[in-house]
Amino acid sequence: GESVGLHLPTLSVQEGDNSIINCAYSNSASDYFIWYKQESGKGPQFIIDIRSNMDKRQGQRVTVLLNKTVKHLSLQIAATQPGDSAVYFCAEKNAGGGADGLTFGKGTHLIIQP
Amino acid sequence: EPEVTQTPSHQVTQMGQEVILRCVPISNHLYFYWYRQILGQKVEFLVSFYNNEISEKSEIFDDQFSVERPDGSNFTLKIRSTKLEDSAMYFCASTPRDLNGSPLHFGNGTRLTVT
DSSP: OOEEEESSSSEEEEHHHHHEEEEEOOTTEEEEEEEEEEEEEEEOOEEEEEEETSSEEOOEEEEEETTTTEEEEEEEEEEOGGGEEEEEEHHHHHHHHTTTTOEEOEEEEEEEEE | OOOEEEEEEEEOTTTTTTEEEEEEOTTOOOEEEEEEEEETSEEEEEEEEEETTEEEEEEOOOTTTTEEEESOOOEEEESSSSOGOOOOOEEEEEEEEETTTTOOOEOOOOOEEEE
């Protein structure tokens, strides 16, 4: 069936380095994608989103890239800080409008090494 | 910054008991959601709610589950007869518009433990 998944369950990077978290999706009908960050004991926190009519979007220290040809989504975090340590989820929404739910990937645990 | 708030933060209940999880969405939001996350697994969609009725629900949201907006601020999830497999984090979320317009804003969740 259709699914959203992450390539790596754990990613460890040195503080100050850039990190890239990847996500594969298989539903070609998805038209909206979101990255969430989840710290221990907290709910998912919105980081950045992108619509299917775009291939890149930048925020503060974060960039999301969307490659619809290979159904791939990535989150780049520049100059990582200790506070970036968390689990990162990608989520997709199928085209169709309305208030239907997002489909989440399993998550990548980003660990920032001092 | 406005937040989605959830109470209680942790609920322990015995199998077969009813539980009500409470949420106060962000005040000007119109769409409300419940998601759950079993330990170590994905965040899963349960139900969406708009204009005082359910918009969509997943296969997980069976007859044991119900949602209600009893007043202008609270949004509740009731599980009538809890099962061990209902143990999970339950997240409430809200958006000012539907998901084509804005991302979900989540609360910090209620950890439900069914013994």
